[in-house]
Amino acid sequence: MTDQLDTFKFHDMTLTWIDGGITSMDGGAMFGPVPKPLWSRKYPANEKNQIELPTDAILIQYKNKNYLIDAGVGTGKLSDKQIRNYGVREETKIEESLNQVGLAVQDIDGLIMTHMHFDHAGGLTQLKEGQYVSTFPNAVIYVNDIEWEEIRHPNIRSKSTYWKENWEAVQEQVRTFNKSLEIVPGIELIHTGGHSKGHAIVKLTQNQETLLHLADIMPTHAHQNPLWVLGFDDYPMDSIDAKLYWMEEARKLNAKFIFYHDAFYRMVQWDYSGKQIIDDLKRTKQAYIQF
Numbered sequence: 001m002t003d004q005l006d007t008f009k010f011h012d013m014t015l016t017w018i019d020g021g022i023t024s025m026d027g028g029a030m031f032g033p034v035p036k037p038l039w040s041r042k043y044p045a046n047e048k049n050q051i052e053l054p055t056d057a058i059l060i061q062y063k064n065k066n067y068l069i070d071a072g073v074g075t076g077k078l079s080d081k082q083i084r085n086y087g088v089r090e091e092t093k094i095e096e097s098l099n100q101v102g103l104a105v106q107d108i109d110g111l112i113m114t115h116m117h118f119d120h121a122g123g124l125t126q127l128k129e130g131q132y133v134s135t136f137p138n139a140v141i142y143v144n145d146i147e148w149e150e151i152r153h154p155n156i157r158s159k160s161t162y163w164k165e166n167w168e169a170v171q172e173q174v175r176t177f178n179k180s181l182e183i184v185p186g187i188e189l190i191h192t193g194g195h196s197k198g199h200a201i202v203k204l205t206q207n208q209e210t211l212l213h214l215a216d217i218m219p220t221h222a223h224q225n226p227l228w229v230l231g232f233d234d235y236p237m238d239s240i241d242a243k244l245y246w247m248e249e250a251r252k253l254n255a256k257f258i259f260y261h262d263a264f265y266r267m268v269q270w271d272y273s274g275k276q277i278i279d280d281l282k283r284t285k286q287a288y289i290q291f
Contacts, residue, residue, distance in 0.1 A: 003019060003285050004284050004285075005017060005018070005019070005097060005100055005101065006266050006281065006283060006284050006285075008258070008266060008267055008281050010204060010206055010209070010211055011206035011207050011209065012062060012063070012206060013060055013061065013062045013186070013206060014060075014061040014062075015058055015059065015060055015061075015211075015258065016059040016061070016097075016101055017056045017057075017058055017059075017266055017283075018056055018057040018058070018059055018068070018072065018092075018093075018094060018097040018098070019056065019090075019092070019093040019094075019096065019097045020054065020055040020056040020057045020070075020072030020073065020092045020093075020094070020097075020123065020260075021054070021055045021056075021072050021073035021074070021075075021088065021090050021091045021092045021093075021119075021122075021123075022052060022053070022054050022055070022088070022089040022090040022288070023052075023053045023054075023055060023073060023086045023087055023088050023089075023119055024046065024048075024050035024051065024052050024053065024086070024087025024088075024089065024288075024289065025050060025051060025053050025086060025087065026049055026050060026051075027039065027040070027043075027045040027049050027050060027051045028049060028231065029230065029231040029232055030051055030053070030219070030230055030231070030232070031222075031223075031228060031230070031231075032228070032229050032230050032231040032233070033227075033229075033231075034227075034228050036049075039222065039228070042221075042222035043220060043222040043263075044287075044289050044290055044291040045289065046289045048087070050087045050289070051263075051289065052087075052263040052287050052288055052289040053119075053219065053220070053261040053263065054260070054261060054262070054263055054283070054285075055070075055072045055073040055092070055119045055120065055122075055260065055261065056072070056260060056261075057069060057070050057071055057072050057092075057094075057123065057260070058070070058213070058258060058260060059098075059103075060112075060187065060204070061101075062184070062186070062187070063184065065109045065110070065184070066103060066107050066108050066109050066110075067108070067109060067110040067111070067112055067183070067187065068108055068111050068112065068136075068139075069112045069114065069202055069213060069260065070111075070112070070113060070114055070120040070121070070123075070260055071092070071094075071111060071113075071120065071121055071122065071123030071124045071135070071136075072091075072094060072119075072120075072122060072123035073088065073091060073092055073118065073119045073122045073123065074091065074092050074118075074121075074122025074123045074124075074125070074126070074166070075091045075092050075093075075094075075122075075123070076091070076126070076127055077118075077122055077127075077163075077165060077166075078091075086119075089288060092122070092123045094123055094135060105136050105137070106136075106137060106138050107138075108136040108138065108139045109138065109139055109140070110139055110140045110141075110142060110183060111124065111136060111139050111140070111141040111142065112142050112183065112187070112189055112202055113141060113142060113143040113144075113147070113200075114189075114200050114201065114202065114213070114215035114216070114260075115143075115144075115147050115195065115196045115198060115199045115200065115215065116143060116147050116148075116150070116151040116162060116167065116196075116198075117161045117162070117196065117216075118161050118163055118166060119161075120215075120260075121151070121166040121167070122166055124136070124141065124166055124167070124169075124170050125165060125166055125167075125168075125169045131169075132165050132168065132169040133169050134169050134173060136173075139173060140173060140174075140175050141170055141174045141175065142174075142176075142177065142181060142183060142189055143174055143175075143176055143177075143198070143200075144176065144177060144178075144189075144191050144198035144199070144200050145176035145177060145178055145198070146191070146193075146197050146198030147196060147197070147198025147199065147200070148174060148176050148198070150162060150196060150197055150198055151166070151167050152164075152167065157234070158196070177189065177191075178191070179191050186204060186205050186206055187202070187203075188202070188203045188204075188205070189201075189202055190202075190203060192217060192238070192239075192242040192246075193235055193238040193239075193242070194217055194229075194233055194234075194236070194238035194239030194240075194241075194242050194243075195215070195216040195217060195230065195232065195234065195235075195239055196234055197234060197235065199215065199217065200215070201213060201214050201215055201217060201242075202215070209254075210250075210253040210254075210255035210256070211255065211256050211257070211258050212246060212249075212250055212255050212256070212257050212258070213257070213258045213259070213260070214242075214243065214246055216230065216232075216233075216261070217239055217242050217243050217246070218243060218257065218259075219259070219260070219261040219262070220259060220261055220262040220263070220264075220265075221257075221259065221268045221277075224247075224270070224274065226240050226243040226244045226247060227240060229243075247274065250270075251272055251274075254269075255269070256268065256269040256279065257269070257270075262283065263283065263287040263289070264282065264283055264287060265280055265281065265282055265283060266281040266282070267279075267280060267281040268280050
C-alpha cells in the first residue's frame with residue numbers, strides 16, 4: 001500500500017512531498033551544543049537517542065515543468081552498518097511517488113540541490129546492471145559551484161558523506177552557480193554555506209508571497225533558534241549568520257517555511273515574534289518516533 005502524498009498549493013505552484021526515505025540521526029549530533037533537556041521538549045528521541053528525519057524531496061510543478069528539491073537518501077546504496085548508524089527505516093520510493101501524481105522519472109526537468117550530502121543526493125543515481133546511472137536522465141541538476149567542487153574532492157571530514165556513487169553518473173547534467181541562481185522567475189537557489197561550504201537554500205515567490213526552504217540550516221521546525229545548529233555543520237558560525245539573516249527576511253516578507261527533514265511538519269509559519277505557529281501543514285505519515 002502506498003502512503004498518501006502531502007501537497008500544498010502555492011498560487012500557480014503545486015508542491016508535493018515525495019516518499020524519499022526515513023533516517024534516524026543521533027539527536028545530540030543534530031542539535032549540536034544544545035542540551036538534550038532543551039531540544040527534547042521540541043523534538044522526540046527514541047531509546048537510542050535518535051530523532052526521526054525523513055528525506056522527502058519536494059516536487060514543484062510550475063508552468064508545465066517539474067522540479068525536485070533534493071533527491072532523497074536513495075535505494076540500495078547503504079551498507080548494513082550505515083543503515084544501523086543512520087537509523088534508516090525506509091529508502092527512497094521515487095518511481096512509486098511520481099506515479100501517484102502521474103509522472104515518471106523522465107518527466108523531471110530539474111533537480112534543485114541544496115547540497116550534496118548522501119541523504120540529499122543519494123537518489124540522484126541508481127544501480128542498474130552493475131553500474132550507477134542517472135535516476136533523472138532528462139533533468140538539469142542545479143548545484144552550487146563550491147558544493148560541486150567539494151563532492152568531487154572531499155576532505156578527511158567530508159568523505160563520509162560525499163560519495164562518487166552520487167555524482168559520477170550525473171556530472172554531464174550538472175549546472176553550477178556562484179551566489180544565486182534564478183532557475184525560472186519565482187524559483188531561486190541561494191548560496192549560504194554553513195552546513196557545508198556550498199550549502200544553498202531555496203526561495204519560492206508567487207504573487208508577492210514567499211516560501212523559504214532553509215534546508216539543513218533549519219532542517220526541522222525545532223531548529224528555529226539561530227543558535228541551535230547541527231554538530232554536522234562544517235561552519236557553524238556561518239549557519240548562525242545565515243539563519244539570523246533569513247529569519248529576519250521571513251519576518252519582513254511574512255514568509256512560510258517548508259521542510260525536507262521534518263517528521264511532523266511540511267510547512268510552518270511563525271508570527272512576527274517567532275514564538276507562535278500561526279499556519280502549518282502537518283505531515284500525514286505518522287512518525288515512528290513519538291513523544
